Amino acid sequence: MFCWRLTASLALLTLGLAEYVQFVNLSxxxxxxxxxxxxxxxxIFSIYNDLTLDRFWSFGCTPFPFGDKLGDCSWSVDxxxxxxxxxxxxCPLHAVLAGVHSTPNKKHGDRRMxxxxxxxxxxILTRCQWSYDLNHYKDSLNFSLPNDTFPAGMKTDFNEDxxxxxxxxxxxxxxxx
Numbered sequence: 478m479f480c481w482r483l484t485a486s487l488a489l490l491t492l493g494l495a496e497y498v499q500f501v502n503l504s505x506x507x508x509x510x511x512x513x514x515x516x517x518x519x520x521i522f523s524i525y526n527d528l529t530l531d532r533f534w535s536f537g538c539t540p541f542p543f544g545d546k547l548g549d550c551s552w553s554v555d556x557x558x559x560x561x562x563x564x565x566x567x568c569p570l571h572a573v574l575a576g577v578h579s580t581p582n583k584k585h586g587d588r589r590m591x592x593x594x595x596x597x598x599x600x601i602l603t604r605c606q607w608s609y610d611l612n613h614y615k616d617s618l619n620f621s622l623p624n625d626t627f628p629a630g631m632k633t634d635f636n637e638d639x640x641x642x643x644x645x646x647x648x649x650x651x652x653x654x
């Protein structure tokens with residue numbers, strides 16, 4: 478146990494983030510993350526642990542701008558992916574990501590994910606596109622949402638040999654109604 482904590486701490490110190498990161502899961506523990514009311518997901522940080530073949534997760538949130546309030550939040554009914562399978566999830570129209578849930582499985586060395594999306598009323602999302610790869614297999618993931626953009630989905634691809642996923646986020650701009 479000491480070894481993986483030391484490895485994680487060294488990785489964070491190298492990135493200069495150790496004092497700022499609080500992980501929401503233990504190795505092979507569920508991830509249950511919700512942004513506070515009227516906030517959306519704005520950052521994702523994750524490190525891969527070679528000893529446990531799992532990722533540790535941390536998320537950031539920011540208030541939804543322009544005086545609009547988020548409402549009608551709901552979780553995806555089903556998991557966005559099956560074990561070891563590709564997934565692509567997009568929030569319903571005019572909704573942003575505001576939470577992440579994932580359940581691990583040691584046998585598959587993988588996680589299944591659900592997403593919480595919250596709708597808004599005074600703006601619409603436009604010019605949506607998938608981001609670049611946020612990580613390489615077994616590397617850290619450190620993503621902050623660019624200014625004036627909104628998270629509206631996530632795409633993941635699993636590699637059986639690496640026992641890890643590459644992540645992309647669906648990023649949109651806004652237009653006022």
